[in-house]
Amino acid sequence: MSIKLTDDMLSMLPDTRGHFGAYGGRFVSETLMDSLMTLEREYLRLKKDPEFQAQFDKDLADYVGRPSPLYFAERLTKKAGGAQIWLKREDLNHTGAHKVNNTIGQALLASFLGKTRIIAETGAGQHGVATATVCARLGLECHIFMGAEDVQRQSLNVYRMKLLGAEVHSVTGGTRTLKDAMNDAMRDWVTNVDDTFYIIGTVAGPHPYPLLVRDFQSVIGRETREQSLRQAGKLPDALVACVGGGSNAIGMFYPFLTDESVELYGVEAGGLGIDTGKHAAPLSAGRPGVLHGNRTYLMEDENGQISGTHSVSAGLDYPGVGPEHSWLKDIGRAHYVSVTDDEAMAGFHLLTRTEGIMPALETAHAVSYAMKLAAEMDKDKMIVINISGRGDKDINTVAQLDGIKL
Amino acid sequence: MSRITGVLQALKDQGRKALIPFITAGDPAPDQTVALMHTLVDAGADIIELGVPFSDPMADGPVIQLACERALVHGTSLRQVLGMVRTFRETDDRTPVVLMGYLNPMEAMGYGAFADLAKASGVDGILTVDLPPEEADEVAPLFTARELDAIFLLSPTTTDDRIRAISEHSSGYVYYVSFKGVTGAQGINVAEVAEKVQHIHELTALPVAVGFGIRDAKTAADVGKVSDGVIVGSVLVDTIANNQDNPEQLKKALTDLLHPMREALDGLAS
Numbered sequence: 001m002s003i004k005l006t007d008d009m010l011s012m013l014p015d016t017r018g019h020f021g022a023y024g025g026r027f028v029s030e031t032l033m034d035s036l037m038t039l040e041r042e043y044l045r046l047k048k049d050p051e052f053q054a055q056f057d058k059d060l061a062d063y064v065g066r067p068s069p070l071y072f073a074e075r076l077t078k079k080a081g082g083a084q085i086w087l088k089r090e091d092l093n094h095t096g097a098h099k100v101n102n103t104i105g106q107a108l109l110a111s112f113l114g115k116t117r118i119i120a121e122t123g124a125g126q127h128g129v130a131t132a133t134v135c136a137r138l139g140l141e142c143h144i145f146m147g148a149e150d151v152q153r154q155s156l157n158v159y160r161m162k163l164l165g166a167e168v169h170s171v172t173g174g175t176r177t178l179k180d181a182m183n184d185a186m187r188d189w190v191t192n193v194d195d196t197f198y199i200i201g202t203v204a205g206p207h208p209y210p211l212l213v214r215d216f217q218s219v220i221g222r223e224t225r226e227q228s229l230r231q232a233g234k235l236p237d238a239l240v241a242c243v244g245g246g247s248n249a250i251g252m253f254y255p256f257l258t259d260e261s262v263e264l265y266g267v268e269a270g271g272l273g274i275d276t277g278k279h280a281a282p283l284s285a286g287r288p289g290v291l292h293g294n295r296t297y298l299m300e301d302e303n304g305q306i307s308g309t310h311s312v313s314a315g316l317d318y319p320g321v322g323p324e325h326s327w328l329k330d331i332g333r334a335h336y337v338s339v340t341d342d343e344a345m346a347g348f349h350l351l352t353r354t355e356g357i358m359p360a361l362e363t364a365h366a367v368s369y370a371m372k373l374a375a376e377m378d379k380d381k382m383i384v385i386n387i388s389g390r391g392d393k394d395i396n397t398v399a400q401l402d403g404i405k406l
Numbered sequence: 407m408s409r410i411t412g413v414l415q416a417l418k419d420q421g422r423k424a425l426i427p428f429i430t431a432g433d434p435a436p437d438q439t440v441a442l443m444h445t446l447v448d449a450g451a452d453i454i455e456l457g458v459p460f461s462d463p464m465a466d467g468p469v470i471q472l473a474c475e476r477a478l479v480h481g482t483s484l485r486q487v488l489g490m491v492r493t494f495r496e497t498d499d500r501t502p503v504v505l506m507g508y509l510n511p512m513e514a515m516g517y518g519a520f521a522d523l524a525k526a527s528g529v530d531g532i533l534t535v536d537l538p539p540e541e542a543d544e545v546a547p548l549f550t551a552r553e554l555d556a557i558f559l560l561s562p563t564t565t566d567d568r569i570r571a572i573s574e575h576s577s578g579y580v581y582y583v584s585f586k587g588v589t590g591a592q593g594i595n596v597a598e599v600a601e602k603v604q605h606i607h608e609l610t611a612l613p614v615a616v617g618f619g620i621r622d623a624k625t626a627a628d629v630g631k632v633s634d635g636v637i638v639g640s641v642l643v644d645t646i647a648n649n650q651d652n653p654e655q656l657k658k659a660l661t662d663l664l665h666p667m668r669e670a671l672d673g674l675a676s
Contacts, residue, residue: 017540017541025541026538026540026541027509027536027537027538027541028464028536028538029464029465029535029536029559029561029583030538030558030559030560030561030563030564030572030583031559031561031562031563031583031586032563033538033563033564033568034563034564034565034568035563173468173471174461174462174471174475179462180462183462183463183464186464186465187464187465187466187467187588190465190586190587190588191586191587191588191591192586193563193586194586288513289510289513289514290508290509290510290513290536291462291510292462292464293536298510300510300514302514303481303483303484303485303511303514303515304460304484304510304511304512304513304514304515305460305461305478305510305511306461306462306510
């Protein structure tokens with residue numbers, strides 16, 4: 001049963017301690033508390049600072065290339081045989097994904113705070129590339145932490161980061177994926193907290209990160225709302241976005257939360273199938289717990305140890321999710337579903353062949369679900385898929401899965 | 407008076423400093439932990455900090471990360487760790503035991519159930535690395551009601567206001583993290599520690615124990631001079647890793663490490 005959200009309610013979330021209902025918060029060791037409180041204070045000040053906002057908007061326009069188009073996918077719509085399918089083209093952003101919206105914003109924050117050294121974690125490498133890119137532009141020292149397994153399966157992005165001048169640290173602890181990269185980034189931060197700014201790539205982590213990443217990514221939904229009204233003459237009936245940590249999804253959903261008629265669908269990585277346990281779908285099959293500085297839905301065992309995850313897409317291969325999504329799930333405002341590796345691969349090929357748009361494997365999860373959803377909806381209905389990133393980085397993985405040697 | 411407060415008060419009355427070793431429960435194997443705890447006591451430990459293994463120990467360096475991995479290979483759970491404390495208590499009812507770990511295993515067990523079982527097992531204090539007092543309003547009262555000491559961290563970046571507020575939420579002792587970094591890193595600056603700990607003493611009446619970076623008797627004595635106790639972790643855990651296949655040799659190696667620290671600390675009293 002969904003509750004009706006109002007602007008007044010949303011303005012109080014997160015609360016002053018970073019909580020979205022039972023989720024979020026600030027669960028970190030004491031050494032980081034002072035930095036997080038300073039970051040929160042400065043961000044809340046800069047959020048209202050016209051100079052900061054003007055610079056952010058200018059960078060998004062002139063450097064990222066915003067607004068990104070909203071495109072009517074005519075052939076895909078015919079294929080699904082139901083609702084009209086529109087694509088929000090975040091893949092056309094500079095660096096090829098939505099991640100750069102956030103790194104532009106956080107790098108600007110870092111500059112205002114006088115920090116000269118940047119660290120970031122990355123899964124698929126898109127956030128790492130987007131961070132290395134803004135660091136190159138601003139002349140900032142850049143260190144990227146990446147799980148050793150991801151370094152291997154996303155080697156193109158590793159090389160891109162190096163070309164941009166970043167140092168890539170391959171993380172060999174734990175499961176050697178995104179969560180371990182985040183652990184090591186936190187360890188670096190606690191050690192170099194005086195001069196270092198941690199650019200977290202998703203809407204998870206300790207307060208105020210889920211707040212500020214959501215704010216920076218909300219440009220996606222704001223544009224989509226305006227473009228829908230202008231191009232289609234109405235609001236969409238449904239929005240579909242993939243969810244790993246959930247930054248592209250929250251960026252798309254947030255400006256529509258009070259629009260009751262707009263259904264929201266977050267698509268998690270079903271991996272080999274939810275029943276197999278080999279997936280990365282905490283909202284679909286996990287339970288609340290505390291990891292990486294926030295309380296949220298997690299994949300964990302009965303003893304509270306974090307489970308290994310599996311997804312064909314490195315960017316979704318994470319056992320947690322942003323706390324605001326956990327809250328949206330519990331209040332019933334957004335639906336969280338999953339699609340398997342195989343379905344996502346089919347979505348990848350379908351969008352590539354039908355529209356000439358090659359999506360990231362993360363994004364392909366959203367495409368796959370949207371096809372099913374569209375088929376069940378009337379032809380006068382409208383769906384927007386957030387095309388969060390382009391698929392060039394995944395070509396090696398796709399070739400390997402298809403048994404082709406490049 | 408809690409067992410922790412009693413021990414620290416008695417030491418203070420004697421002009422002595424607390425030696426607080428840390429090991430990870432279940433490392434190298436669950437059936438060795440209780441024996442290792444007794445070894446620590448025999449070598450001079452006043453209080454034991456027993457690490458609860460966690461899959462994602464964000465505040466720890468590689469040494470304790472690997473200890474967690476070794477313990478988790480054997481499936482060491484929080485429930486089993488509490489069982490180890492219960493067994494330890496059968497033959498030692500005077501050495502306080504502080505559980506040190508991360509919040510999620512406690513949350514998974516349920517805070518009420520955890521607090522009950524901890525008390526019943528003979529645990530004296532709880533130190534949760536990723537639980538600042540701001541987030542402890544649900545959990546801390548459960549500990550207080552069962553006379554379990556809630557121990558919080560202070561760090562070089564903790565402001566005076568926070569030192570006061572954190573101390574108010576704490577009992578037993580406060581744990582001062584000697585430098586910005588993870589466990590096992592190099593970086594302790596004794597002069598800086600002395601200055602900050604003296605300042606903390608001005609802001610709270612609680613005993614102050616100092617951890618991170620204490621690897622030898624000299625550093626232990628230098629830090630002991632300005633604090634109420636020293637916490638020694640990674641160097642012990644490293645020793646466990648290096649002697650994991652030979653329990654007798656391990657016992658000797660741990661004793662050889664701790665004994666000089668004990669003597670150096672007691673040398674401060676005279």
